[in-house]
Amino acid sequence: MRAHPPEVHMATLARSGRRVSPFRLSSLLRGEKDPSVALQLFRSVDAGPETKPFRYSLLSYDLVITKLGRARMFDEMEQVLAQLGRETRFSVPEPLFCQVISFYARARLFDRALRTYRSIPSFRCHRSVKSWNSVLHALLKCGEYGRMDEVFDEFRNHASPDACTCNILIRALCGSGKLEDARAVLDEMPLRGIRPDGVTFLVLINGLCSNSMLGEAFELKDDMVRVHGIRPDARLYASLMKGCCKVGDVNMAFGLKEEMLRERVELDAAIYSTLIHALFEVGRTAEVCGLLEEMRENGCKPDTVTYNVLISGSCKKKDIDEAYRLLDAMVENGCKPDVTSYNVIMGELCKEGKLDEATDLFEDMPRRGCTPDVVSYWILFSGLCEKMQLKEAAFLLDEMVFKGYTPHDASVYKFVDLLCQEGNHELLLTVLCSLRKGKAVKADYWTRMISLTCKNNEFSNVELVDHLINS
DNA sequence: TTAGGGTTAG
Known part of the structure; x- marks a missing residue:
C-alpha cells in the first residue's frame, strides 16, 4: 500500500466516522510511517467510554506497539500494551513480547525488559523458552553480565534451556573474555540433551577468532564438520577470514575463499567486503579492482558495507574526492549511505584538519537522510579538540549529552585539561555544568576532573562544587 | 517477532 500523508488517513476516518472496520484500521496503520500519527489513528477510532468500545484487532495492537517501540516511544507503547492487557477477547501471542523485550534491549533498558517478561502471564x-531467551539476549546486549545468576534462578521455574539459550550464553561468555567457560557450555550441551547447531559453532568460533586463537577456531570447525555433520556457511567463513586477517595472514583468508569455491559455498558481499578490507589493511590496494571485478562476474552486488570498506580505503589513501565519488556511486547503485559511510569521511576530514568541512558534513547528515550517532559525535568532538576549537567542542559536547550520548571519559578529561591550560574559566564552568546535567561522566572521573581544575588554581574545591550543585 | 558473519570510533 502506498503511504499517504497523515491528513489523508484522518480524512478517511472522519468520513467513515465510527464505521471504520478493525480490518480497515489495520491496513491504514500498516501504511503509516510516522509512529505518532499511527498512534493518533489508533486512538481516533474509539469514541470514548460513553459508546460501545471499538473492537480492535490483535493485528492493530501489534502494528502500533511495533511502530512505537521502534521509535523508542516507550511511554506510549506501554499505554497501548496496558490497553491490550484489558482486552478479554484474545490472549496475546508470545512473539509480541519478545519484540517488546528486544526494543528495550536495544535502548539498553534491561530492567524494563525484565519487567515486560514478568508481566507476560x-x-x-x-511464557516459553522463547521469551526467556529474549530476556537473556537483552541481558547480554545491556552488558548486565553480573545479573546472570539472579535472572537464571528465576527462569528455571518457567522453561528448560534450548540451543538458542546456550548460544546466547556462549556469546555472553565470549564477550566477557571467558572463552574456556564458553567452550564448557558447548561440551555440556549434549549431556543436557541439547544438540549444538550452526549458530553455536559460529558464535564460539567468532569468539576464538576475535581473540586471535586461530588454531582452536580451525580445530572446532573440523569438529563441527566431522563430529556434528554441520556444513560451514558463508557466515562462518567470514568469521574465520576476519580472524586470519587479524593475525596478519591475508593469504590464509584467500585460501578460505578457494575452499568455499571447492565446497560450493556461495560467496556473498560480506565475504568480498572482508577480503577487500584485508587488502587495504596490508597495502595490497592494486588487487582490489580485480576482486571487485570477480565479484561482478559472480553476480554478487556490492552492498553498503562493501562501499564503506572502499570509502575507508580511499580515505586511507588520503583521496577524499574518491570517497565522495563512492558516496554518489552508492546512491546510483541503489545502496543507501549509512552513518558509517559519513563517519569514515568525517574522520578523515578531521585527521587532515579540515574541521569546517567535517562540521558541514556532520550538519548535512540529517538532510541526507542519516542521523549522526554517538560515533559521529566522538569523531567530530575529538577533531575539534585536536584543532583547539574549544568553544565549538564545548557546544558539540553539550548537544551530545543532551541527546543522551555518552562521551568518552578520557576525552572529556583531556578536554577539561585543555580548558584549564587555556585559563578559560567561563567555558570551563559551562562544560562542567552541561556534563553534570547529563550525568554523562562516571564518579571517579568527576573526582579527577575536580582535582585537576582546582590544582590549576582555576577555582577552590568548595567554590566549584557549590557552583555545580546550584547550577 | 528466540540466537549468528563483513565496514567507522574507543
Whole structure:
C-alpha cells in the first residue's frame, strides 16, 4: 500500500466516522510511517467510554506497539500494551513480547525488559523458552553480565534451556573474555540433551577468532564438520577470514575463499567486503579492482558495507574526492549511505584538519537522510579538540549529552585539561555544568576532573562544587 | 517477532 500523508488517513476516518472496520484500521496503520500519527489513528477510532468500545484487532495492537517501540516511544507503547492487557477477547501471542523485550534491549533498558517478561502471564500468555531467551539476549546486549545468576534462578521455574539459550550464553561468555567457560557450555550441551547447531559453532568460533586463537577456531570447525555433520556457511567463513586477517595472514583468508569455491559455498558481499578490507589493511590496494571485478562476474552486488570498506580505503589513501565519488556511486547503485559511510569521511576530514568541512558534513547528515550517532559525535568532538576549537567542542559536547550520548571519559578529561591550560574559566564552568546535567561522566572521573581544575588554581574545591550543585 | 558473519570510533 502506498503511504499517504497523515491528513489523508484522518480524512478517511472522519468520513467513515465510527464505521471504520478493525480490518480497515489495520491496513491504514500498516501504511503509516510516522509512529505518532499511527498512534493518533489508533486512538481516533474509539469514541470514548460513553459508546460501545471499538473492537480492535490483535493485528492493530501489534502494528502500533511495533511502530512505537521502534521509535523508542516507550511511554506510549506501554499505554497501548496496558490497553491490550484489558482486552478479554484474545490472549496475546508470545512473539509480541519478545519484540517488546528486544526494543528495550536495544535502548539498553534491561530492567524494563525484565519487567515486560514478568508481566507476560497477566496477558493470558504462557511464557516459553522463547521469551526467556529474549530476556537473556537483552541481558547480554545491556552488558548486565553480573545479573546472570539472579535472572537464571528465576527462569528455571518457567522453561528448560534450548540451543538458542546456550548460544546466547556462549556469546555472553565470549564477550566477557571467558572463552574456556564458553567452550564448557558447548561440551555440556549434549549431556543436557541439547544438540549444538550452526549458530553455536559460529558464535564460539567468532569468539576464538576475535581473540586471535586461530588454531582452536580451525580445530572446532573440523569438529563441527566431522563430529556434528554441520556444513560451514558463508557466515562462518567470514568469521574465520576476519580472524586470519587479524593475525596478519591475508593469504590464509584467500585460501578460505578457494575452499568455499571447492565446497560450493556461495560467496556473498560480506565475504568480498572482508577480503577487500584485508587488502587495504596490508597495502595490497592494486588487487582490489580485480576482486571487485570477480565479484561482478559472480553476480554478487556490492552492498553498503562493501562501499564503506572502499570509502575507508580511499580515505586511507588520503583521496577524499574518491570517497565522495563512492558516496554518489552508492546512491546510483541503489545502496543507501549509512552513518558509517559519513563517519569514515568525517574522520578523515578531521585527521587532515579540515574541521569546517567535517562540521558541514556532520550538519548535512540529517538532510541526507542519516542521523549522526554517538560515533559521529566522538569523531567530530575529538577533531575539534585536536584543532583547539574549544568553544565549538564545548557546544558539540553539550548537544551530545543532551541527546543522551555518552562521551568518552578520557576525552572529556583531556578536554577539561585543555580548558584549564587555556585559563578559560567561563567555558570551563559551562562544560562542567552541561556534563553534570547529563550525568554523562562516571564518579571517579568527576573526582579527577575536580582535582585537576582546582590544582590549576582555576577555582577552590568548595567554590566549584557549590557552583555545580546550584547550577 | 528466540540466537549468528563483513565496514567507522574507543
